[in-house]
Amino acid sequence: MIIDRTEQLVRDAFAEEAARAADPREVLANLRGKRPRRSYGLVLATAAVVVFVAAVATFVVPKVFEHSTVPAAGERTGTPAKPTSVLVVGIDGARNTDSILLVRTAANGSTSVVSLPRDSWVSAGGAMTRLNQVFVNSGMDTLVSAVGELTGVAVEHWAVVDMAAVGTLTDAVGGVPVCLTAATEDPYAGADFPAGNQVLDGDSALAFIRQRHGLPNGDLDRIVRSQVFLESLLGKLDGKRLPALIDSVKGHVQTDPGLDVLGFAKALADSDTLHIGTIPYENPDFPAPTGVMAVEVDPAKVRQFVADLPNTSPPAGVTCVN
Amino acid sequence: MLDTFDQFAVDRIDRLLRFATALTCDPHLAQDVVQDVLVRVQHRWARIGPMPGRDQYVRRMIINEYLSWRRRKAARTVAATHSTLDALGTPTADPAGYVTERDAMRRNIARLPRKQRAALMLRFYADRDDAEIAELLGCSEGTVRSHISRALSALRATHQHPVREAL
Numbered sequence: 001m002i003i004d005r006t007e008q009l010v011r012d013a014f015a016e017e018a019a020r021a022a023d024p025r026e027v028l029a030n031l032r033g034k035r036p037r038r039s040y041g042l043v044l045a046t047a048a049v050v051v052f053v054a055a056v057a058t059f060v061v062p063k064v065f066e067h068s069t070v071p072a073a074g075e076r077t078g079t080p081a082k083p084t085s086v087l088v089v090g091i092d093g094a095r096n097t098d099s100i101l102l103v104r105t106a107a108n109g110s111t112s113v114v115s116l117p118r119d120s121w122v123s124a125g126g127a128m129t130r131l132n133q134v135f136v137n138s139g140m141d142t143l144v145s146a147v148g149e150l151t152g153v154a155v156e157h158w159a160v161v162d163m164a165a166v167g168t169l170t171d172a173v174g175g176v177p178v179c180l181t182a183a184t185e186d187p188y189a190g191a192d193f194p195a196g197n198q199v200l201d202g203d204s205a206l207a208f209i210r211q212r213h214g215l216p217n218g219d220l221d222r223i224v225r226s227q228v229f230l231e232s233l234l235g236k237l238d239g240k241r242l243p244a245l246i247d248s249v250k251g252h253v254q255t256d257p258g259l260d261v262l263g264f265a266k267a268l269a270d271s272d273t274l275h276i277g278t279i280p281y282e283n284p285d286f287p288a289p290t291g292v293m294a295v296e297v298d299p300a301k302v303r304q305f306v307a308d309l310p311n312t313s314p315p316a317g318v319t320c321v322n
Numbered sequence: 323m324l325d326t327f328d329q330f331a332v333d334r335i336d337r338l339l340r341f342a343t344a345l346t347c348d349p350h351l352a353q354d355v356v357q358d359v360l361v362r363v364q365h366r367w368a369r370i371g372p373m374p375g376r377d378q379y380v381r382r383m384i385i386n387e388y389l390s391w392r393r394r395k396a397a398r399t400v401a402a403t404h405s406t407l408d409a410l411g412t413p414t415a416d417p418a419g420y421v422t423e424r425d426a427m428r429r430n431i432a433r434l435p436r437k438q439r440a441a442l443m444l445r446f447y448a449d450r451d452d453a454e455i456a457e458l459l460g461c462s463e464g465t466v467r468s469h470i471s472r473a474l475s476a477l478r479a480t481h482q483h484p485v486r487e488a489l
Contacts, residue, residue, distance in 0.1 A: 006478050007446065013427040014447035018340035022353040027335055031360055032328070187361075291432030292348050 087158040112275040121294035152303035157259040165252035167202030173236040175199040179320040186213040347432035441469035
């Protein structure tokens, strides 16, 4: 009997491909509304969305450490704040790197946060790939060097933050107040908000920073929301709630052994300006040679942007947002 | 008795995800596509639930969601490079290893034009005949045969290439 080798390979290749399918339980949980959808955007997961969750945790977690009175912590508070760079990766329940941020503290007391779209088409470990594939396929060391190569920044440390931390953190501070210019809803993000002042709880906070549909300016509005949410959350930090805060973030954050959490915390706590930006990109619908859609970036432009970010003017304080 | 949407989803989710993953060659995209389609099915369950051919209908929704997504993206993409040509020149690292060959085949399938890939998937993964594939893709049987034959020729040319290199 003649067996067509190509057809057999095709069958096996499809079977192998199908076996890579996502966990059905996660999809069912999303459908049943147990938690907001991981990502609705099919191609461009613009950074500042869920990415932002990581920023929240980055800022809040060190502040929690700084104010805690754990003896071991006290011994090291004398460490002078020195400029440093930390790669912060936000992961979902399936360890997908949904958000990738480069946080830098500068000697002049400013902090800059660069978000990198997860579908950015980058060089990692000698091959081109989507940024969100690097951690899961090659690990943190490769991701650190890939981000370093792309941004021109020597990445010194890393932290991995579980996205679920934002919801619990919001609840732990007793809700985060925000103001909306108009009522809005987005069934995909689980969002349904009235106009005006309101206090977000954990679930609605996640919907608030994830909502993309039903907003006049889509992703741009979402970035503004993320910034407003972060400011408001930081304003809610309060020494009396620290035990609850520590409890809420425990187990949600991992860092490299060399990261001086307290030194980093001190630099963040002392920083007077916060610069947040997403790297520039060329074609957001770039058909990559491997058949996936990716976000095309120009490393030269990215490096220029990253270098300039600490010198830009921070956005004016926003009251009510879309 | 009419089953609930939840029961329907629980029974089919695994197969639908595999189907969509084979179709898109991208587990994340497949998950998004399946979720989007099932959200729509859920909203219209009163109508879709009692349909005799609802499984076929849902698969067709998945294919359409994927094909139309690609179409929308393609419409905004100017002068995409023809990556298939580049792929043709890429020899596999180890032509003797079947697993290596199969993985190379996976990558080559991922580079096929979307409709060819969909037709090929329906034939060799879902085991559908020309008529069923034509219905799912909304085209004629002749077109289905042409998609599959072109796809197979391209794949043959690609995976035989490293063998010639080796000789």
